[in-house]
Amino acid sequence: MTKRLYYDSSEVHEFDSVVEDVAPVSSAQSRPAVILRETAFYPTSGGQVHDTGWLTLGEHGEDDARLRVAEVAEAEDGRIVHYLEAPPRLPLAGAAVHGIIDPERRRDHMQQHTGQHVLSAAFIELYQMPTVSFHMGEDYCSIDLAAPSVGSEQIAKAEKRANQIVFENRPVQIRYVSRAEAEKLGLRKLPPAERDELRLIEVADFDLSACGGTHVSASGQIGSILLRKTEKVRQGTRVEFVCGDRAVRMARRDYSALSEAAALFSAQLWDVPDQIRKSVEESKLLRKQKDDALDQLAELMALAALQNQPETNGPKIIVRAFSDRDIGFAKLFAQKVTRAATPAIALVASTVDPPGLVFAQTPSQTLAQASGGALGSTADMGALLKQVLSSVGGRGGGSRDFAQGGVPAGSHINVEQLLRQAAVTIGA
Ligand SMILES: [Zn+2]
Secondary structure (H helix, E strand, C coil): CCEEHHHCCCCCCEEEEEEEEEECCCCCCCCCEEEECEECCCCCECCECCCCEEEEECCCCCCCEEEEEEEEEECCCCCEEEEEECCCCCCCCCCEEEEEECHHHHHHHHHHHHHHHHHHHHHHHHHCCCEEEEEECCCCEEEEECCCCCCHHHHHHHHHHHHHHHHCCCEEEEEEEEHHHHHHHCCCCCCCCCCCEEEEEEECCCEEEECCCCCCCEHHHHCCEEEEEEEEECCEEEEEEEEHHHHHHHHHHHHHHHHHHHHHHCCCHHHHHHHHHHHHHHHHHHHHHHHHHHHHHHHHHHHHHHHHCCCCCCCEEEEEEECCCCHHHHHHHHHHHHHCCCCEEEEEEECCCCCEEEEEECCHHHHHHHCCCCCCCCCCHHHHHHHHHHCCCCEEEECCCEEEEECCCCCCCCHHHHHHHHHHHCCC
16 A cells, blocks of 8 residues: 555655556556555545646656656555656656655645535535535536535525635644544544544534545635535535635636626626626517518518419419528418418529528319319429439428428529429429
C-alpha cells in the first residue's frame, strides 16, 4: 500500500520519493504508469477527482526529466498508480523522484470537497436530509440527498447556513480513531466496515465524518458556497453547487450572460425575465397572425386560379410554381385548390431552395364522379410524383390524393419542367 502524504496534510505540494514499480504501455493500458513508495498525489476516489502534476527524475543533474502525471488512480491493493502522459523516458524501479502536484487544482478540490462536508451537514441540521453520494465534476459538484424533493426556499436556507459556517472560519481538523470510537462519536456518515482505523474530518462543532479526501484547514478557505440547480434522480434529489473560485467564476459567467441579455432588451438585469415573457408572447401572436394571413392569401390565390381556368369535362388542373414562397405555402395552396367546390388537381412547386413539389387532388371519389370515371385509373398523385421525380433522382411519395417530394438542394433541376411533365402525363 502506498503511503499517502495527503492524509496528514493537504498542503504538501512537493515531495521526494522512490519508484517502486513501473508499468510500461500495454494492450490494456495506453499510458505508462509508476508506483511510488509514498505520494502526495490524490487518486480519484470518494467522489473527489485526482490531482495532476509532475515527477522529476534525477538529482537536478543533466538528465533531469519532467514527467507529466495526467491521472492518478487507486489500485485494489491500495497502491496509488500515477499515469504518465507521453514521457520522454521511463524511470527504473529504485530511482529517486521528486513529485510536484498542481497546487491550483488541489486548492480547488479542497474547496469543493470541504464545501461539500459543510453543505451536507447543513442539510442534515436544517432538514434531516442525508447525503447519499457526492460527485465532483470539471465545472460543478453535486450531492444527492435522500429526499423526494427540495424546495427553493430550502435551497436558499441551506446555502445561507453553509456560508455562515464558512464566514465563521471554523477549524477543519483531521483525526484518526478506531472504529469502536467512531461508532460512539455519532458521525454524519460511517463508512462500511473495512478498516480498523478511521480518518475523520471535523469542522469544529458542526460536522464530523469519515473521509479520505483533501480538505482546507479552516472553513473560511472554502471561500463561498453557491447552490445551483436541483434535479430529481433515482435516489432522491441532486443539488448542484460550486465553491470558492468556481463560485466566483460561475457567478461572473452568469452575470455576463444576463448583462448581454439585458442590453439586448435595453432593460435592467432584473427585468430580463419579464422582457423575455413579453417577447415570447409577442412572437406567438405574430406567428399566429402570419399563419392566418398566409392561409387567407393561399385561399384567395387558389380561388383566383380556379376561376381563371376554363371549364372542362374533368377536374380543373392548376399548375403553379412559386419562386417567392416556400414549400409550406405551396402545400397550403394545393390544399385550398383541392378543397374548393370545383373538383381540381393541383400540381404545385416551390423553387425556393430546397425546391419541392406537391401534387394533390380533390378526393378520388368526388373526382371520379366529376370526370365520369375517365380519370379514375390515371390520377394517382403518389405514383405520378414518384414517376416525375425518379427521372431526376428526387425523393417523395404519398397517397392517391396527396403527395409531396423534393429534389436535392442546389441541384439546378428545373421543377417547372417537372410540373409540365406531370401535367402532360395526366392529359392536361
Ligand atoms: Zn471529505
